[in-house]
Structures are given as C-alpha cells and as structure tokens.
Amino acid sequence: MAVLLSVLFFVEAPLAGPRDKWPGAREKGTGAYRKNEPDGYGGKRPIRERHEARKEFEKFFKEKNLKVGNIKEGELLFEAEILDRNNNVVDKVVIDKRTGRIRSIY
Numbered sequence: 090m091a092v093l094l095s096v097l098f099f100v101e102a103p104l105a106g107p108r109d110k111w112p113g114a115r116e117k118g119t120g121a122y123r124k125n126e127p128d129g130y131g132g133k134r135p136i137r138e139r140h141e142a143r144k145e146f147e148k149f150f151k152e153k154n155l156k157v158g159n160i161k162e163g164e165l166l167f168e169a170e171i172l173d174r175n176n177n178v179v180d181k182v183v184i185d186k187r188t189g190r191i192r193s194i195y
Contacts, residue, residue, distance in 0.1 A: 134189035142167035142184050149191055155179065168194070 136142050139160055146157045146169050158170035158178065165187065171180040184191045 136167065136184055136186050136189050139167065142169070145184055145189065145191065146171075146182065 156172045158172045160169045166183040166185050168183045170178045173179050181194050
C-alpha cells in the first residue's frame with residue numbers, strides 16, 4: 090500500500106503547480122502578478138508607515154482607475170479597501186510590511 094501511495098504522489102506531483110499558473114488565476118480581483126518587480130505584486134521593499142502603504146497602493150491601482158479607501162494597520166501588513174469611481178468596494182488588498190508584496194484577500 091505504501092508503495093502505491095508513493096507512486097501516486099510522484100505521478101501527481103508534477104501536475105500540481107503554483108496558483109498563478111492556473112488558467113484564470115488572476116482574472117478575479119484587482120491583483121497582478123509581476124514577479125520580482127519592486128513596484129509589482131512580488132515587490133521586495135519594506136513598508137513601515139501607513140502613508141507609505143497608501144502611496145504604494147495608489148501607485149499600483151492608478152492605471153486601473155481605482156481609488157484607495159480606508160487602510161487598517163496590522164502587525165505584519167496594511168489592509169486597504171479598493172474603490173471604484175462610485176465608491177463601491179471592489180476589492181480588499183494587503184501589503185506585507187516586510188516585503189512590500191501586494192495581494193488581494195478576496
């Protein structure tokens with residue numbers, strides 16, 4: 090039985106991949122994956138203050154004609170509401186304080 094399970098694991102493992110490789114993985118929400126780009130989703134810049142977080146969120150969502158609403162500070166991240174032009178919440182995103190990585194939490 091153990092041999093069968095290990096064979097199944099090694100056969101199935103290559104089929105699994107990171108979420109961003111799945112078809113349509115980035116179609117929902119407002120996030121965009123740009124690995125290792127300092128201004129993108131995979132950024133590598135620490136964010137310490139709320140005003141720094143707001144600036145990064147605004148820069149990230151500027152091209153999408155979205156606004157940044159309320160920002161809450163947590164121990165390891167900042168959470169922001171992303172608003173459309175009618176002030177409806179369309180997404181909630183976080184930025185990691187240690188890395189500057191932005192991602193959707195919806």
